[in-house]
Amino acid sequence: xxxxxxxxxxxxxxxYLPEDVDPKEIKKESDFIQExxxxxxxxxxxxxxxxxxxxIILENEDMDGMKTINDALEIIETKLADKE
Amino acid sequence: MGTRVVVTGMGVCAPNGVGxxxxxxxxxxxxxxxRFQQKLKDLNFSCQxxxxxxxxxxxxxNYFTKLQQKGLESSGLIYGVMAGVDAWRDxxxxxxxxxxxxxxxxxxxxxxxxxxDKFKDAIYHVDAGNVRRLGSTTVMQxxxxxxxxxxxxxxxxxxxxxxxSSACTTxxxxxxxxxxxxxxxxxxxMLVGSCSDSGPYVWGGFDAMRILPRKYNEKPKxxxxxxxxxxxxxxxxxxxxxxxxxxxxxxxxxGATIYAEVLGGCVNSGGQxxxxxxxxxxxxxxxxxxxxxxxxxxxxxxxxxxxxxxxxATTKDSLEIRNWSLAxxxxxxxxxxxxxxxxxxxxCLAAAxxxxxxxxxxxxxxNKIFGNVNCEDVHPEILKYANASRIPQKTMDFAPKVIAKAxxxxxxxxxxxxxxxxxxxxxx
Numbered sequence: 001x002x003x004x005x006x007x008x009x010x011x012x013x014x015x016y017l018p019e020d021v022d023p024k025e026i027k028k029e030s031d032f033i034q035e036x037x038x039x040x041x042x043x044x045x046x047x048x049x050x051x052x053x054x055x056i057i058l059e060n061e062d063m064d065g066m067k068t069i070n071d072a073l074e075i076i077e078t079k080l081a082d083k084e
Numbered sequence: 085m086g087t088r089v090v091v092t093g094m095g096v097c098a099p100n101g102v103g104x105x106x107x108x109x110x111x112x113x114x115x116x117x118x119r120f121q122q123k124l125k126d127l128n129f130s131c132q133x134x135x136x137x138x139x140x141x142x143x144x145x146n147y148f149t150k151l152q153q154k155g156l157e158s159s160g161l162i163y164g165v166m167a168g169v170d171a172w173r174d175x176x177x178x179x180x181x182x183x184x185x186x187x188x189x190x191x192x193x194x195x196x197x198x199x200x201d202k203f204k205d206a207i208y209h210v211d212a213g214n215v216r217r218l219g220s221t222t223v224m225q226x227x228x229x230x231x232x233x234x235x236x237x238x239x240x241x242x243x244x245x246x247x248x249s250s251a252c253t254t255x256x257x258x259x260x261x262x263x264x265x266x267x268x269x270x271x272x273x274m275l276v277g278s279c280s281d282s283g284p285y286v287w288g289g290f291d292a293m294r295i296l297p298r299k300y301n302e303k304p305k306x307x308x309x310x311x312x313x314x315x316x317x318x319x320x321x322x323x324x325x326x327x328x329x330x331x332x333x334x335x336x337x338x339g340a341t342i343y344a345e346v347l348g349g350c351v352n353s354g355g356q357x358x359x360x361x362x363x364x365x366x367x368x369x370x371x372x373x374x375x376x377x378x379x380x381x382x383x384x385x386x387x388x389x390x391x392x393x394x395x396x397a398t399t400k401d402s403l404e405i406r407n408w409s410l411a412x413x414x415x416x417x418x419x420x421x422x423x424x425x426x427x428x429x430x431x432c433l434a435a436a437x438x439x440x441x442x443x444x445x446x447x448x449x450x451n452k453i454f455g456n457v458n459c460e461d462v463h464p465e466i467l468k469y470a471n472a473s474r475i476p477q478k479t480m481d482f483a484p485k486v487i488a489k490a491x492x493x494x495x496x497x498x499x500x501x502x503x504x505x506x507x508x509x510x511x512x
Binding site for chain 1: 149150151154155181217219220221
């Protein structure tokens with residue numbers, strides 16, 4: 001389940017990678033801004049895409065805690081669990 | 085005296101041609117870019133035609149990254165970036181993210197309003213209490229200076245990067261602002277231009293003012309009739325154009341193609357006095373603008389070979405011809421050749437001045453005066469000042485040396501630029 005979410009998230013994140021960052025560099029531990037060089041403004045768009053993809057709503061606090069891919073996956077998992 | 089300023093690159097995204105070769109061919113043979121617009125009919129517009137650049141077949145990857153294309157809804161921004169990047173490439177200047185920025189190159193790229201379609205989406209989200217769903221590019225796509233901001237980053241310009249706005253004068257004003265900056269030694273190179281969005285939200289206000297033609301929805305190509313006795317209003321348009329201006333010294337050093345020299349110009353306002361208003365020109369202001377453009381350029385009125393007018397196809401066309409005639413003190417057969425490109429592109433509003441300046445300058449290298457369309461019935465008031473032979477109905481072989489280009493806008497604002505075919509010696 002988590003692997004499937006990870007693949008979906010990777011696809012979303014790839015769109016926002018700067019041209020000099022290889023999509024292969026996306027790891028579960030990757031920090032969005034520090035390591036993947038994603039523009040902080042684009043983090044806003046990643047959150048919106050995640051909301052659409054998983055049909056969940058992320059609050060401002062969720063965003064604040066979303067530093068790495070793993071953070072995002074945990075938030076997604078919690079939100080999906082809340083839904084059920 | 086002082087620095088000479090030349091045009092070394094041009095780009096255009098016009099209703100009747102995207103890119104210089106297509107645009108030049110369209111002006112040469114009078115191909116119209118004015119088409120029926122189903123969306124305007126569906127929205128109950130009285131005027132259901134418009135001039136809109138056809139960019140469906142253009143590969144936007146040549147201009148924008150994949151990421152930049154995500155949620156890109158601002159049509160003016162798309163046209164403006166295409167024209168600006170094309171002009172830069174045409175001038176053989178590099179576009180390379182690894183290049184250090186150039187402190188001597190700047191941008192003045194005007195617009196009337198930017199990103200209205202993006203703004204519409206934003207309004208729906210905001211009114212629904214969903215401001216958090218706006219995404220990150222609503223600001224950049226709807227701020228007026230979005231166009232200069234996008235281009236500034238793409239081209240790596242380190243000099244002044246700004247956006248001007250003066251209604252339908254915007255494009256010609258941008259050109260003269262860039263010219264001034266180079267002339268004053270504050271920059272070596274300026275990308276100047278303007279863009280205007282497409283669509284009902286931009287054009288609707290003009291339809292409401294009842295200044296657009298209503299009886300040509302079935303024959304769009306006949307609708308825009310500058311200087312004609314049967315002119316019945318301007319056809320709304322959109323698009324963009326851009327020109328690279330640089331010092332002659334820099335152009336020669338680089339071995340650049342020189343399209344024309346900008347001799348000078350004038351920007352003024354009639355102050356909405358003496359018959360001028362928010363929407364009508366003060367003729368004194370217009371004549372003063374033309375005369376000051378001549379003296380700024382060091383050109384005598386008799387040296388003007390041709391004029392590219394503002395001439396929108398409203399009842400004010402006759403007044404414009406009268407103003408040219410009085411300002412230049414030239415009448416009848418002595419009146420310079422005059423044309424308006426609005427017959428084939430409509431009135432591209434904020435983009436008009438830059439698109440028409442590009443067309444005006446193309447006449448130097450083509451050794452032609454591009455013909456007017458839809459004015460086989462020249463307005464009798466116009467013939468009082470200009471002989472019919474001065475209003476070419478078809479493109480004619482003639483090698484112009486000096487051409488005046490003017491634009492006038494709401495708010496009673498005027499701009500006039502003087503272009504010259506480039507020759508080594510300034511006198512000639």
